[in-house]
Amino acid sequence: MTFEGVAPVLQVTDLAKSFSDDGKDVRAVDSVSFEVPAGTLLTLLGPSGCGKTTTMRCIAGLERPDAGSIHIDGRPVFDSGGRINVSPQDRGIGMVFQSYAIWPHMNVYQNTAFPLEVAQRRNRLGKREIRQRVHDVLERVQLDGLARRPATDLSGGQQQRLALARALVMEPRILLLDEPLSNLDANLREDMRLELKQLQRRLGLTAVYVTHDQAEALAMSKYVAVMNNGRIEQLGRPREIYERPATAFVAEFIGTANFLPGHIVSREPGGAYLVSCAAGRLFIPAAADLAVGEAVTVAVRHEQITIEKGAAPGAAWTGVVAARAYLGEAIDHVVDVGGTRVRVRGNPAISIPPGTPVTLTIAEHGATLLPAEEG
Ligand SMILES: Nc1ncnc2c1ncn2[C@@H]1O[C@H](COP(=O)(O)OP(=O)(O)OP(=O)(O)O)[C@@H](O)[C@H]1O
Ligand SMILES: [Mg+2]
Structure with a gap:
């Protein structure tokens, strides 16, 4: 299947995930479907508790869905029917979450090289290749001058870029970004929003982005999926969602x-x-x-x-x-x-x-x- 003529890199179909909370069933994700074409950024936008992070964790393989399927480049990585469940490190996914989980005792270079060095033996690169790969990725996020700097001595925006470098160094097919800017103050956040967007476009990254901030969603995304109570209420271009909200919830949440x-x-x-x-x-x-x-x-x-x-x-x-x-x-x-x-x-x-x-x-x-x- 194609999406405006571009084959999707990620396909999520009828995804469902419940948690039991004090014996009560919470439907965190309830029949969610969407596709992300190559080189585009899709945002999951919605209020706290609507199921954004659970959806991301299912895609990453950190959570086992109850139902549905997930395909990456046409290959199933999860299928409840066929009992396929590919492990997180074999899905070709890079992640940046709210807490960047940057290692404070390592410098920029070591932080970036870390995922390559802990990769399973069959995937591990040689020392020289690791050095080359880290150098390239630091250059792409404009941190190449700071390779020896301790990670704790970076500004908020630089830490953000380091987290991105560490996700990109594995050359993932898809980048999952879950509220990556929410630790930053308002001004820096707006700068980083644009910087991240420019980087995503320039590098042609395919990404799923999570936020509950509608201005951020509009500024970042080619497509926005507005979520409420575990479901997607509307999926479309930012302009469509803004100008023609499909449901009362979307109209209220986004405004016009x-x-x-x-x-x-x-x-x-x-x-x-x-x-x-x-x-x-x-x-x-x-x-x-x-x-x-x-x-x-x-x-x-x-x-x-x-x-x-x-x-x-x-x-x-x-x-x-x-x-x-x-x-x-x-x-x-x-x-x-x-x-x-x-x-x-x-x-x-x-x-x-x-x-x-x-x-x-x-x-x-x-x-x-x-x-x-x-x-
Ligand atoms: N491990 C868990 N055990 C029980 N309930 C959970 C668990 N993880 C999530 N939930 C519940 O599932 C629902 C969706 O949570 P989720 O973290 O996906 O929301 P979110 O959209 O990411 O919210 P936020 O914007 O606050 O991060 C919530 O009701 C949450 O309490
Ligand atoms: Mg969340």
């Missing part, structure tokens, strides 16, 4: 937003960018390192925009109401801003008929910068 293509005009002091979209210009705070001219997507939540009658002179975002919809406790206006449709959600006391000129104001921190959409 406009996605506007744009590009970076300039970098402003204090960690913000001036971004130009067809609808107008916006200042958007972002810690990421983006170049002038770089294509981006601006996500603006519907409820972060206020609408006023009349075209205020000089206001950047002026347009004409194209449609409106009553939603009970809120009202949506769709506004045509120079050919771009922008959806605005607000208080039902403000209801403006189609055809009326209006001015839109976007709340400070109401917009988020995402990488430009792929393909």
Whole structure:
């Protein structure tokens, strides 16, 4: 089977796993199916306890599923029917979990070489090959200058990259990343998010990423699977999930937003960018390192925009109401801003008929910068 023309590296089919808790059956994973095509990153997104880590542990072979099958490159590594259960080290998987489990008594080189040195004899490489492999992988994650540095003397971001190097050194077919950024402070987290994404794209890594942070999921992923109570409620492109939530849970968990293509005009002091979209210009705070001219997507939540009658002179975002919809406790206006449709959600006391000129104001921190959409 193919996925948009690309053969999947990972196929998870009807995966189920229960735990018994005080004699009660907890369905941690309940009939979960998804595929990850080569070179793409899929995120499992959902609230605490929805089954993300259990799904990852099943894929890694650290947990034995009750039912379902898992294929890697078309080869079954688990099949409840056929009683196949390949051991974790033979699945071709690299893992980075929340606690990186970096060895504090080892330096960067030793940490990275560790998985190669403890590999079972039949898989073990010679000393010289190990050295070459470690050197290559440290170069890829830009830690090659720090090989002799004790692991404890690295910054949070460098430790993160070391954990990644250690997962990559085995040349896995798939990388499993379970909340790898949750130990970092907010700023570093945003930087690392982009860095990790760029690395994943540049190296063409196939990865499953876990987070409960929806902004992170949107920024990182080609596909997002939104999980709730052990099930996938919706699987799709970030934009689809944001704009067309399939269930009430998804709508509530993700919220809704406009996605506007744009590009970076300039970098402003204090960690913000001036971004130009067809609808107008916006200042958007972002810690990421983006170049002038770089294509981006601006996500603006519907409820972060206020609408006023009349075209205020000089206001950047002026347009004409194209449609409106009553939603009970809120009202949506769709506004045509120079050919771009922008959806605005607000208080039902403000209801403006189609055809009326209006001015839109976007709340400070109401917009988020995402990488430009792929393909
Ligand atoms: N070893 C276990 N024994 C009993 N119950 C477990 C075990 N592991 C997980 N569970 C339960 O299974 C459910 C799913 O847990 P899981 O760790 O997969 O959630 P998660 O989505 O990763 O959550 P978080 O975002 O908090 O990490 C939870 O109800 C959890 O309490
Ligand atoms: Mg978890």
